[in-house]
Amino acid sequence: MNRLLPLAGAIFLAVIAIYQYSRPAPRAAGPQTAAKGVAAASRGQQVFDKWCAACHGRGPGHPGTQSLELRYKGDPPGALEDRTDLAPETTAAFVRHGFALMPPFRKTEISDADLAELSAYLAKKR
Numbered sequence: 001m002n003r004l005l006p007l008a009g010a011i012f013l014a015v016i017a018i019y020q021y022s023r024p025a026p027r028a029a030g031p032q033t034a035a036k037g038v039a040a041a042s043r044g045q046q047v048f049d050k051w052c053a054a055c056h057g058r059g060p061g062h063p064g065t066q067s068l069e070l071r072y073k074g075d076p077p078g079a080l081e082d083r084t085d086l087a088p089e090t091t092a093a094f095v096r097h098g099f100a101l102m103p104p105f106r107k108t109e110i111s112d113a114d115l116a117e118l119s120a121y122l123a124k125k126r
């Protein structure tokens, strides 16, 4: 485990750097997706893709996913989108307060309405 720490640290920093770099630019959603004939993502999924996916996306290279994978050993799964046990209140608490490497998100970043959509999306209610 100790041998992996520098590597894990480097991955964390890289992801956070990418995350910070991409933060101010709001991603255009909708028209392009629709033009390609792909079903438009729900609002909750759009919020997830913009603010959470860098750390909580599926697969390797996502520090939140990997940390949760280690913590829970796969049950529940590390990727938040594969969870079925996330109560909306739990998601909302983590989003507003942050945890460890995860920053808190302000209402100017994720509004209460968007947080409700995001929490419902992760709770599989939307």
Ligand code: HEC
Pocket: 016, 019, 048, 051, 052, 053, 054, 055, 056, 063, 064, 067, 068, 071, 080, 086, 090, 091, 094, 095, 099, 100, 101, 102, 103, 105, 110, 118
């Ligand atoms: C900079 C990376 C980062 C971002 C961005 C981020 N998180 Fe996290 N998140 C983490 C880390 C790291 C943890 C802690 C993992 C652990 O406890 O091992 C975590 C933990 C969580 C947990 C707790 C899960 C559990 O069962 O303990 C939830 C829920 C969560 N994040 C939701 C979100 C949501 C929703 C977003 C988007 C608004 C988000 N996170 C954005 C890194 C991030």
